[in-house]
Amino acid sequence: MAPGLPTAMDRPHFIGIGGAGMSGIAKILAQRGAKVAGSDAKDSATAEALRALGATVHIGHAAEHLADDASCVVVSSAIRADNPELARAAELGVPVVHRSDALAALMDGARPLAVAGTHGKTTTTSMLAVALAELGLDPSYAIGGDLDAPGSNALHGDGEIFVAEADESDRSFHTYAPEVAVVLNVELDHHANYASLEEIYESFETFAGRIVPGGTLVVSADHEGARELTRRLAGAVRTVTYGEAADADVRILSVVARGLRSEVTVVLDGAELTFTVSVPGRHYASNAVAALAAGVALGVPAADLAAALAAYTGVKRRLQLKGEAAGVQVIDSYAHHPTEMTADLEAMRAAAGDARILVVFQPHLFSRTQELGKEMGQALTLADASVVLDIYPAREDPVPGVTSDLVIEAARAAGAEVSALRDPARVPDAVAGMVRPGDLVLTMGAGDVTDLGPLILDRLSK
Template identity: 50%
Template sequence: MIEQNGAATQNHGTRTHFIGVGGVGMSAVARIMVARNQAVSGSDAKDLPVMQELSAAGARIAVGYARENLGDATVVVAGSAIRADNPELLAAKAAGLPVLHRSEALANVMGSDRTVAVAGTHGKSTTTSMITVLLRSAGLDPSFAIGANVPALGVNAASGESDVFVAEADESDGSFLNYRPLISVVTNVEADHLDHYGTAEAVDASFDAFTALLPAEGVLIACADDAGALALAHRTQERGNTRVILYGTHPEAQIKVLDTSAGALALEIGDRHYTAHLHVPGVHNALNAAAAFAVALELGVEPSAAIAGLEAFTGTSRRFELKGSKRGVRVYDDYAHHPTEVAAALRAARSVAGEHRVHVLFQPHLFSRTREFAAEFASSLDLADSVYVLDIYPAREDPIEGVTSELITAKLRTAAHPVAHPSEAVRLLAANAQDGDIILTVGAGDVTAYGPAIVEALRA
């Protein structure tokens, strides 16, 4: 068990300006700074609801980018989507102000808190949310920063009263190496974000560097069911810099998951057994819950309180989130944008649908990811009864010649429907779904907007 080591430090006497403050990750850091009475300003291209919340809390917020928005800022934090020619970024560099990545700003906010950093190719937001809800339910009030809104928490970030800080640690650009965690959770390690890393070996090396940050009194909590996370745990054990705890159904797991059916969770630790009813379906969520349980025990939470905390978790925004139902058809939305995530979301949908059909509206995310994983996406989507595939959501990328959604649809064995316009997909899905069926919108782009539209179309 890990003992308390002191309270967080705070950086007073500075004004931090956030360029792109409306982003979910950026607003999380800004929200915590404001709560800790630090001077904050920020701007974004659009007037988003979170910006109004930050303004009401005391931050100086501007809509639109202009060099004057920096005001008396002494430190600037720039979001990953900010262009190099942004006038505020240019002004900050011209003035010689330090420009931080969001993760660097978050690391500064963590100070000497006992940090729980949750990393992994998939499942970070859900696991971080579970840990936070569990700890709050158990009476331990942590600070937290999560890459998604959590209904049970009301927000995606807050400054707590205890010295525990729970944070989602993003590996996509290597920025998780800026943290100094006491507890690291790794849900899985797979080849992804190859536009940044280049090779699967480079992804593994980055996770090795992440676990090397753990101190001797720290602990790595890793999923034994994932080959990449298990291999990472073995390498960490060989290095011998910290303890390792494994969870899952795998024989090597110290925290064994015995039952993952229909929202049930049964755990075995030595000769002790614990059971819980989860409100979130799927084997992947049972594994995430086991990770959260392990963290709670490390922080001194009684097992019974940890179980109660898991049962209080009702889900995370855009993680198998129910958008509505009509005519007996339920419409869910999921952020899944990697083949493993898509498969997990569809298995969860299958467990909810039972004998009824599952229909998917899928939007590929990034040209590079579509090129690298087209066959794997098709294999995952084949778990559905019908698949409607939108054009690729480009996000930060320029088009790649020859890379289209057809790379996926051409490999599908199940009924595939390439659709040029989302409105066509909405109409077809509403027309074809029957009582008891599940419709799932999937992807990291703007496909999330079409779930409510499908519900409305079902009313017609």
């Protein structure tokens, strides 16, 4: 049976309860019987989904939102020290718990499977959650994105397995002690928290060192950063590699595009296995093979898991079709790192045939744009035309001299057709003036650019 409710978390208060990671933990606690409360900057479908589970969700941050009988306050690294609810917690002597510690407590007593990597965590975690549920194993899961509806990023299941997305951005994945850990790739990102690639490697080594005795590390054989991590671990943990590389333990023989699907053939334990992945692109096929290898490491039969993986049909914001109007399809992409942008654009290029691809891109974070703005611009050369918005700041303050012009100038220097558009309200009209029937429009980025998809479709339908 799945673990129950951690004693100190029977009346938790979440600051920023609507966030992807926070809302998932809140949802599981509510499903386990906790009296959940919290606050968020704005109302949302996620907040409403939490209310439907009995949670109290306040809009805005104020000291009075924190109940006197709260057993703990849960925060993420995005919560600032001057938050009034945090100050009130100090006055009342209420313990403050980091999101990762709360998630680790939820996994206590389960068989944890933690998915890490610079890119692909949400997709791979989602694939595992869907496939294991399809097989009747009733896993618990906590994912950084919604599967099919607001609030579907987490579930309390009665099975033994707990699948969790493990976030490296603030080193919080060091809290977990998984039976199986997955590392999809290792690259320099999250520049506000890591000064070098060496620090990233050290962080992932610490994560791998948290695997329980007798556990397994599933790691890419194709990504150089992941291979370097494997070399550094040098047999310190049981390792299973996957990928197209000739020395991979679970080797990908072929990935054949079938429209917006892929047919994947692998060799596992000397036998060939072919299955379908219901999303396009080699990187998503690779994620599915990582999920396959991880499930097998937990003891799930390979053939059963391969068939169940076909039940995965995508996660919100990962090449999600938002709709079609006037012969134009609008697709939403969460890609915000150059590697992710390139992978999604290559996947769409392979699936689109002769169709034109137009991108509405919103850079995410000043620190990331400062370090990788040039590479973001170069990635946009894979589109036929792009519109670039201002930087979405999220938790960061502006950095002098760092604007989306860094992306625009790099894109133009690389030969891309790019225009700047500061006002998001003008995007639907601008896109309507650019497209023709048969085109694909991608809204791309980790910020609120996702809100533009429905507005573009509405404009195109008129």
